[in-house]
Amino acid sequence: MQKPTTKQILHQIREFTGRASISYNSRATGEDFDAEVKKMQELMAEIQEFDKSLGPGLKVGRLVSWPQADGQAFYFVTSMGRRTVKLAWLQWLDAWQSPVVVDGEALRPAVERAIHATDGLRRIFGRRAVNPTQGGA
Numbered sequence: 001m002q003k004p005t006t007k008q009i010l011h012q013i014r015e016f017t018g019r020a021s022i023s024y025n026s027r028a029t030g031e032d033f034d035a036e037v038k039k040m041q042e043l044m045a046e047i048q049e050f051d052k053s054l055g056p057g058l059k060v061g062r063l064v065s066w067p068q069a070d071g072q073a074f075y076f077v078t079s080m081g082r083r084t085v086k087l088a089w090l091q092w093l094d095a096w097q098s099p100v101v102v103d104g105e106a107l108r109p110a111v112e113r114a115i116h117a118t119d120g121l122r123r124i125f126g127r128r129a130v131n132p133t134q135g136g137a
Contacts (some may be wrong), residue, residue, distance in 0.1 A: 009054075009061035013076045013088055014046055024091045047090075056119040058085070064114045066098040073098035077111065085111040104117065 004012075023040045026032075051063040059079060064087065065072045073096040076088035084105045089097060100106050 004061075006060050010078060012050060013061060016043065016050070017076070017088055017090055019043055021091045024093075024095055038081065040093075044092070051118075052122070056115075056122075058108075058112050058115050062115055063090075064111055064118075066100050066114060068096035068098050070094070071096050073101070075101060075106075076113075080108065083108055087111070 003114045017073075020040065020043060023036050023043065026036050047063055051060070054061050058077065060077055060079060064077060065075060067073075067076045071094045073093070074090035075090045075098075076090060077085055078088050079086040085108050086105055087101055087103070088104070100110050
C-alpha cells in the first residue's frame with residue numbers, strides 16, 4: 001500500500017473533523033441522541049484505524065489527546081515545527097478542549113509525550129483496540 005501524501009492526510013483530517021462537528025451539533029440539538037452517539041463511536045473507530053495506519057511516532061495526521069474534566073480533548077497533528085506542533089481540534093462528545101493547546105498549537109514535547117503514550121498502549125495491548133473514550137476497570 002502506498003504511503004498517503006501530506007495533502008491526502010490533511011484532506012482526511014478535514015473530513016473527520018467535519019463529520020464529528022455535524023454529529024456533535026445534531027446531538028446537541030436533541031436529534032436522536034443515541035443514533036448520533038453511535039455514529040460518533042463508529043467515527044472514532046475509523047479515526048483510530050487511520051491513526052494506526054500512519055505508524056508510531058509524531059507525524060502529520062496522528063491523533064493526540066489529553067484528559068480533560070470527565071473526558072478527553074482530541075486533536076490531529078497538522079504540522080510540526082522545531083518547538084511547537086499545530087493541531088486541528090476534533091469536536092468530540094463533550095467537545096472538551098485542552099489547556100495544553102493554545103491557538104491551535106502545543107509545545108512539541110507535550111505532543112510527543114501524548115503520542116508516545118498511545119503508541120505504548122498499542123504495543124502492550126497488541127491488536128486489541130485502545131478506546132480512549134471509555135474508562136478501564
